[in-house]
Amino acid sequence: MPIYSLTWLPDVLKGAGLKVGPVDGWQTRGSGDVGEIRGVICHHTAGPRQGNMPSLRTLIDGRPDLPGPLAQLGLGRDGTYYVVAAGRCNHAGRGSWEGITSGNTHFIGIEAENTGLADDFPWPAIQLDAYQRGVAAIFKHLTLTVDCCAGHREYALPPGRKDDPSLDMVAFRATVSSLLSGGAPAPVLIPATEPPKPDGTPGRPTLRRNDTNDFVKLVQQKLGVEQLGVFGPKTEAAVREFQRTHGMVPDGIVGPKTWAALDALSHS
Amino acid sequence: MLGSDILDVAIGVVFVFFIVSILCSAIREGIEAWMKSRATHLEQGIRELLHDRDAVGLARQFFEHPMIYGLYAGAYQKSPTSTWWPTALTRGRNLPSYIPSRNFALALMDMAARGPVVDQATSSPISGAITFDDLRANIATIGNPPVQRALLSAIDTAQGDLQRAQKNIEEWYDSAMDRVSGWYKRSTQWILFAIGLSAAVVFNVNTLTVVDYLYSEKTARQALVARAQVVAADPASPSTTYNLARHELESNNLPIGWGNRAAKVAERTQGRWDVLVMTTLGWLLTAIAASLGAPFWFDLLNKMMVIRSTVKPHEKSPEEASEDRQIGSAPPPAAAAGSAAAPPAPPGAAVATTAAAAPSPPPPPAAPVPPDQVDGCDVGVVHITSDEDLPAAEGGVA
Numbered sequence: 082m083p084i085y086s087l088t089w090l091p092d093v094l095k096g097a098g099l100k101v102g103p104v105d106g107w108q109t110r111g112s113g114d115v116g117e118i119r120g121v122i123c124h125h126t127a128g129p130r131q132g133n134m135p136s137l138r139t140l141i142d143g144r145p146d147l148p149g150p151l152a153q154l155g156l157g158r159d160g161t162y163y164v165v166a167a168g169r170c171n172h173a174g175r176g177s178w179e180g181i182t183s184g185n186t187h188f189i190g191i192e193a194e195n196t197g198l199a200d201d202f203p204w205p206a207i208q209l210d211a212y213q214r215g216v217a218a219i220f221k222h223l224t225l226t227v228d229c230c231a232g233h234r235e236y237a238l239p240p241g242r243k244d245d246p247s248l249d250m251v252a253f254r255a256t257v258s259s260l261l262s263g264g265a266p267a268p269v270l271i272p273a274t275e276p277p278k279p280d281g282t283p284g285r286p287t288l289r290r291n292d293t294n295d296f297v298k299l300v301q302q303k304l305g306v307e308q309l310g311v312f313g314p315k316t317e318a319a320v321r322e323f324q325r326t327h328g329m330v331p332d333g334i335v336g337p338k339t340w341a342a343l344d345a346l347s348h349s
Numbered sequence: 350m351l352g353s354d355i356l357d358v359a360i361g362v363v364f365v366f367f368i369v370s371i372l373c374s375a376i377r378e379g380i381e382a383w384m385k386s387r388a389t390h391l392e393q394g395i396r397e398l399l400h401d402r403d404a405v406g407l408a409r410q411f412f413e414h415p416m417i418y419g420l421y422a423g424a425y426q427k428s429p430t431s432t433w434w435p436t437a438l439t440r441g442r443n444l445p446s447y448i449p450s451r452n453f454a455l456a457l458m459d460m461a462a463r464g465p466v467v468d469q470a471t472s473s474p475i476s477g478a479i480t481f482d483d484l485r486a487n488i489a490t491i492g493n494p495p496v497q498r499a500l501l502s503a504i505d506t507a508q509g510d511l512q513r514a515q516k517n518i519e520e521w522y523d524s525a526m527d528r529v530s531g532w533y534k535r536s537t538q539w540i541l542f543a544i545g546l547s548a549a550v551v552f553n554v555n556t557l558t559v560v561d562y563l564y565s566e567k568t569a570r571q572a573l574v575a576r577a578q579v580v581a582a583d584p585a586s587p588s589t590t591y592n593l594a595r596h597e598l599e600s601n602n603l604p605i606g607w608g609n610r611a612a613k614v615a616e617r618t619q620g621r622w623d624v625l626v627m628t629t630l631g632w633l634l635t636a637i638a639a640s641l642g643a644p645f646w647f648d649l650l651n652k653m654m655v656i657r658s659t660v661k662p663h664e665k666s667p668e669e670a671s672e673d674r675q676i677g678s679a680p681p682p683a684a685a686a687g688s689a690a691a692p693p694a695p696p697g698a699a700v701a702t703t704a705a706a707a708p709s710p711p712p713p714p715a716a717p718v719p720p721d722q723v724d725g726c727d728v729g730v731v732h733i734t735s736d737e738d739l740p741a742a743e744g745g746v747a
Contacts, residue, residue, distance in 0.1 A: 095744035102742035134739055138732035161742045240565050249568050251602045270747040290741035318736040333736070334746065 082109040085168035087118075087153060087189065089222065097218035098268030099211050100161040100332065104141060110150050111168015116186040120229030121216050122173055122236055123253070124152065125195035125246040133157040133321060133331060134194050140165050147171055152190035159321075159332035160211030174243075176236035179229065184236060189219060197247045204248065207330050213253060214268060217260035227258040271336040288335040290317050300335055303343050353657070354564075357574045360653050361563045362556065364577035366638040367586075367646035368598050369554055373544045373639040375591035377537065380544075387533060388444040389428045394529030395448070396427075398522070400495040403427075407460075407493045412444075416456040420445035450519040450526075457518055461500055464490040481511050538640045545639025546632060552598070554605045555631030556638070562604040573601055574657075581650045587643050 088108055091101045104110075128136035134157040143149030150166035157163060172192065173184025181187050193212055195201050203209075216230050232250040237243040259265045275284025285296055292312040301308045304319045317333035324331040327342045335343070381387060392404075392412075401408035404427035411417060412425040423443045462479045464487070485504055488497050503517035548554065563570045580586050580597075589597075598605065638646070 091743075098745060100742045100745035102740040104740050129733060132734070132736050135733045135735070137734040137739065139734075142732065157739070161739075161745075163740065163742075234565065240561070244567070247568070249572075249602070251569070271745060273747050287746055289746065314737045314739070314741075317739075317741075321736050332742075332745075336746070 083114070084108045085111045085114045085166070087115060087167040090153065090167065090189075090219075091162075091164050093218050093222045094162050094164075094215055097214050098270055099215055099218070100159070100334075101164060102157075102161050103164040104137070107164045108167050110141070110166035111170060112148065112150070112185075113169050115169045115189075116183070118189055118223055118225075119181055119187040120178065120189075120225060120231060121219055122178070122184060122188045122190050122231050122233050123212070123216070123246050123248070123250070124172060124190060124192045124233045125197050125248075126155075126192050127197040127245065128194055130196050130200060133159055133161070133333075134163060136192065136194060137163055137165075140192055143171070152192040154189065154191045154215070156191055156193040156208060156212055156215070158194050158205050158208050159330055160205075160207040161332065162211070162215055173233070174237060176233075176238045176242075178231040178236045188231070188236075191215065193246060195247065197245055202247060205330075207332075209248070210268075212248075213256045213260060217257045220257070220261060227254050227261060230254055230257055271334060275337045275340055284337070285340055287337070288312055289333065290314070300343065303346060356653065356657055357570050358560060358563045360577055360650065360657060361570055361573045362560055363646055363650050363653060364573060364580070365554070365556075365559055365598075365603065366635075366641075367580075367643060367650055368594050369545065369548060369635060370541075370639050370641065370643035370646050371587070371589050371594040372591060372598065373541050373548055374643050375594065376544050376548070377541055379591075380540070385444070385446060386536070387446040390529055390533045390536075391446060391448065391526075392428055392444050394525060394532070395453075398525040400493055407491060407496060410460060411456060414456040414460060416452045416459065417445075417448060420448060420452070450522045451515075453522045454515045454518040457496075457500070458484060458515060461488050461491055463487070479511070481507075481509055481514070484511070484514070538642075541642065542636050542640035545636035548639065549632040549635035552605055553607050554598075554635045555628060556634035557627050557631035558604050559631075569602055573603070576601055577650060578654060581647070581654050587647045 085108065091103050094101045126136040126140075128139070134155055137155050137157075139149070140151045140155050140163075141149050143151055148171065150168075150170045152170050152172045153164070153166050155163040155165055169185055170190050171185060172190030173188055176182070176184055178184070178188075191212070193204075193208060195204060195208075204212075219225075220227065220229065230250075230253070232248065232253075233245045234241075234243045235250060256265070271287055274286050277283050286294075288294075288296055288300060290312055293310055295310070297312045297316070298308045298310045300312075300320070301310075301316055304316070304323055306316050306319045320335055320339065321331040321333045323342070324333070324339060329338055329342065395411065396402055396404050396408045399407045399411060404412075409425060409427065418425075421443050426443070428444070458479065462484045481504070485501070488500055488504075491497050491500070499521060500518070503521060504514045507513035507517055563573065576597075
């Protein structure tokens, strides 16, 4: 299996302070390799309302009438980029942008999880922010200008064939432009530990997938998950659900805010 | 569908026309302040009325009459005479842009009774007060038969009442002034058209691209209609200044201006011929709209807002969703259970439940499609990926 061209995607996105989850086998996935990348087309999945990225499997495998992968990147509701493929994907279809009509060959497709309906609007702030930062990071890497960023509905021909993404692309590009020119604030990262307590004891560490320590057991006990001491997918899903019900960003990462909410849970 | 979408596009366009008209009217006023063509119109109108097109006789005497002379600075200098389109762009210099009908009547009656203001004798108090009979008897001093005729009929229908005669002359003047203002309006319309065309080119306001953009961009359309609603509700809107109108035009993310990619006709059409025709036609439409004036568009905007409020947009009803969206909005039952607590649905079962929801059920692609002609957007989710099945993520933590 050949390794395709877009292997730089995870590092570039991580370098922009974004959460990146590579999907197994992403380096060799694609319907052939991409050509010279000339821009990015933004999509939304119009998938179900539940979960962080319910459309991911479909993006990877395609659907009965269309073979996957359907986009290089999937953007979860928590602002995590799932890297699906390093090769060409069936995302653009017939259309034209900046004179380019072979969209699948020359554009990177980003499918953001959104129903495209009123029940999912406005988009989560963290997801929109990650969307813009991700596009800006890709453009910076490829030294492209902001005009190379198209919404799928702007690209698609005949006009009106597509209605995604349900975003104001003019405002979107304006933000990407300010990110490219360095006029935007740096990304907000999750602290690695809680701030030290007043009595000097160090704060608890931030936990995420694949961590193994006693703090993980503590979290598992509070959430009623099997206490194995390993931060596995089930624990992560439970953390996301907990965060969702408590109005936090459902990213499955136990940072200072989630710790505080877990503490409040055990007090009550 | 027709109810809200088409109407909203129309409202958006009318709103843009309104703003452009304000802009053009403001520019027109600026030109007027410098050209004073209103004064030229008035002067030429009076010359016409007094049957003295070349301003050598009665019209000159009239403008030099003390009742009128006080209304402007400096000496009377007639505006250049031309036979066609007399005054649209000729400068009015110092002439008055408004002469009250009372001043006109008094000046004319004075000239009829006492003759032109040339010597001491006619202007001395011993010449006596104007009487009705004086007026009628001395009318020949005007030396202008058509005006004499008009004055005579005004005097004769007054039946001996000097006040009444003055009133008649005022009415005669007013009806002539109606004509002058119609004349002025028409020439203004031409100037507005010219300004509108330049503005359309300078700001690249192309009606066709605006319509196209509003039609395809739902969010932009809704935002613009919302803004239009605010502006239409404010009765002070038609008197908005140039700067505010310009700000309005720039702040609404409209597909106008030269740097704006949404405004590029080339993006929306194919072929050079189309581009040329679409651009010219779009600009001409904008210019014609501007020549109709801001009050016209403001009225229309308000009328359309009334229609819009009676045609309720059915936002909440499901049949509004497009076909693409219905796929997404009808997740299989497995999705409801696909939360963190539930076990992951077996892929086979998920395929079975969603097959019905997929747009065109099974047929695998038989005919080879060019690789760049296919897309999977608005994915049409087949397998629901639960949170447990997501891969581990890195990054984002300090």
